[in-house]
Amino acid sequence: MSRDTISRGVVDALNEAPIGRFHMRVLFTAGMGFFTDAYDLFIIGVALALIKVEYHPSPFVIGLVGSTALIAALIGATVFGRIADVFGRKAVYGLEAALMAVAAVGSALSPNLAWLIAWRFVLGIGIGGDYPVSAVIMSEYSNRKNRGRLVSMVFSMQALGLIMGPVVALVILALGVNHDLAWRLMLGLGAVPALGVIYLRRKMPESPRFMARVQGRDQAAAAALSSYTHDQLRADAGTVEPRVRLSLRQFVSNPRYLLLLVGTAGSWFMLDYTFYGNSISSPLILKALAPHATLIQDTAMTLLVFCLFALPGYIFAFLAIDRVGHRRLQFLGFAGMAVAFLLIALVPGIVKEVAPFVVLYGISYFFTEFGPNTTTFVLPSELYPVSARTTGHGISAGTGKVGAFIGTFTFPVVLSTLGLSGVMLIATSTAVMGILVTFLLPEPSGKTLEDASSEDLLAVHPPLQAVNV
Numbered sequence: 051m052s053r054d055t056i057s058r059g060v061v062d063a064l065n066e067a068p069i070g071r072f073h074m075r076v077l078f079t080a081g082m083g084f085f086t087d088a089y090d091l092f093i094i095g096v097a098l099a100l101i102k103v104e105y106h107p108s109p110f111v112i113g114l115v116g117s118t119a120l121i122a123a124l125i126g127a128t129v130f131g132r133i134a135d136v137f138g139r140k141a142v143y144g145l146e147a148a149l150m151a152v153a154a155v156g157s158a159l160s161p162n163l164a165w166l167i168a169w170r171f172v173l174g175i176g177i178g179g180d181y182p183v184s185a186v187i188m189s190e191y192s193n194r195k196n197r198g199r200l201v202s203m204v205f206s207m208q209a210l211g212l213i214m215g216p217v218v219a220l221v222i223l224a225l226g227v228n229h230d231l232a233w234r235l236m237l238g239l240g241a242v243p244a245l246g247v248i249y250l251r252r253k254m255p256e257s258p259r260f261m262a263r264v265q266g267r268d269q270a271a272a273a274a275l276s277s278y279t280h281d282q283l284r285a286d287a288g289t290v291e292p293r294v295r296l297s298l299r300q301f302v303s304n305p306r307y308l309l310l311l312v313g314t315a316g317s318w319f320m321l322d323y324t325f326y327g328n329s330i331s332s333p334l335i336l337k338a339l340a341p342h343a344t345l346i347q348d349t350a351m352t353l354l355v356f357c358l359f360a361l362p363g364y365i366f367a368f369l370a371i372d373r374v375g376h377r378r379l380q381f382l383g384f385a386g387m388a389v390a391f392l393l394i395a396l397v398p399g400i401v402k403e404v405a406p407f408v409v410l411y412g413i414s415y416f417f418t419e420f421g422p423n424t425t426t427f428v429l430p431s432e433l434y435p436v437s438a439r440t441t442g443h444g445i446s447a448g449t450g451k452v453g454a455f456i457g458t459f460t461f462p463v464v465l466s467t468l469g470l471s472g473v474m475l476i477a478t479s480t481a482v483m484g485i486l487v488t489f490l491l492p493e494p495s496g497k498t499l500e501d502a503s504s505e506d507l508l509a510v511h512p513p514l515q516a517v518n519v
Contacts, residue, residue: 079250082207085207085210086211089211089240090173090177090237090240101163109463113459125175130145131440131441131443132440132444134182140257143252149176150173151241157169157234183440187254195496198495205423206368208364212356219236223346264437295437307434316484318422320484321423321426322457325418326454355408355411368424371425377488377492380484390414394410394414432499435505
């Protein structure tokens with residue numbers, strides 16, 4: 051059997067393999083990372099309310115504490131993403147979870163705010179690294195029909211992390227724990243789920259697509275595939291030369307991939323600016339709405355919004371994504387966000403009425419999850435060729451976290467100067483810009499990864515061989 055035949059056999063078997071226990075194991079192993087990511091990123095909003103009382107930091111320091119992990123995620127996503135394309139997904143999988151665990155403990159033990167900012171930076175590198183590797187591993191193991199659902203289910207574990215953060219905060223606050231200990235417990239508990247998946251991630255087999263189509267290790271790819279399917283594929287004996295790879299320079303200078311990056315990274319930037327600015331600053335937003343509410347009441351209101359609106363959004367997203375279309379779902383979500391934000395900004399008096407505001411605010415969360423917060427994670431895992439897939443996803447995720455950093459850092463200032471209506475008008479404009487850049491993306495739903503990324507065309511007309519850096 052020829053090398054091309056066995057490689058095609060591996061890819062075809064992956065594209066048509068029914069969902070089995072192995073897929074569920076990959077889903078859990080990857081998804082728990084996003085549970086941890088969400089918990090670590092959003093618990094800081096509640097912790098900051100306690101830190102402010104204890105340390106009386108300046109607005110600039112508050113912004114740094116809240117947003118440092120996000121700008122560090124740019125480094126983690128781009129570096130881990132590139133390493134995974136050069137040395138393989140398995141080479142780095144689990145290391146980012148170890149970073150998150152160590153940094154969560156370090157944050158809890160910080161003797162002052164300078165140390166806290168430093169540990170949050172380390173945490174952000176681990177969180178950023180988790181995005182491209184987990185997304186691509188799930189995507190490359192998925193079949194053609196259910197790929198969107200499987201990858202979005204990995205990301206939907208973020209919903210549980212969003213909910214767990216306020217739950218943990220409410221329990222700690224209700225127990226009357228000393229405020230200095232309370233915020234440390236909130237941050238330190240983020241180490242628990244990360245520690246729980248390190249072993250599983252290190253034991254995860256390498257992606258057969260990467261082995262077959264990048265490394266030329268057809269026998270190993272066939273063996274990895276047959277370990278969880280019943281397809282007994284065999285490669286010819288002997289050494290097989292690796293296929294042509296895209297170097298980083300070739301990737302970023304290719305007009306097609308540059309245009310895709312504008313679409314995937316640009317839409318992720320627009321989404322994260324609004325999503326993280328709103329979510330991490332939700333205690334401040336709710337305080338502006340109801341200035342006499344206690345921290346426990348504000349946290350409970352945040353939890354209510356997440357449970358009633360955000361969680362259903364995640365669920366409906368992974369149920370509908372392959373039927374509606376990955377790109378179409380992103381359009382729909384951005385449009386719903388824009389309408390909700392615009393109504394909050396323009397309807398007279400709504401920012402002074404708790405119930406109507408919370409309903410519209412919640413609807414914006416529903417469309418965020420039932421749309422771009424899910425699809426910006428899914429699309430980059432499909433649209434780039436296997437030799438640059440984690441690179442493209444990492445650049446997109448890192449760009450998104452730049453938007454998250456700017457949103458988190460500036461939202462408190464914008465809220466204090468322009469008020470809730472001004473904040474929501476800015477959010478409306480970013481949602482509209484998200485719609486515009488989504489037009490640059492093709493629709494990958496129902497296609498194989500090879501068709502969605504035009505990988506086979508690249509194999510027929512490869513670029514010049516270059517050092518893969």
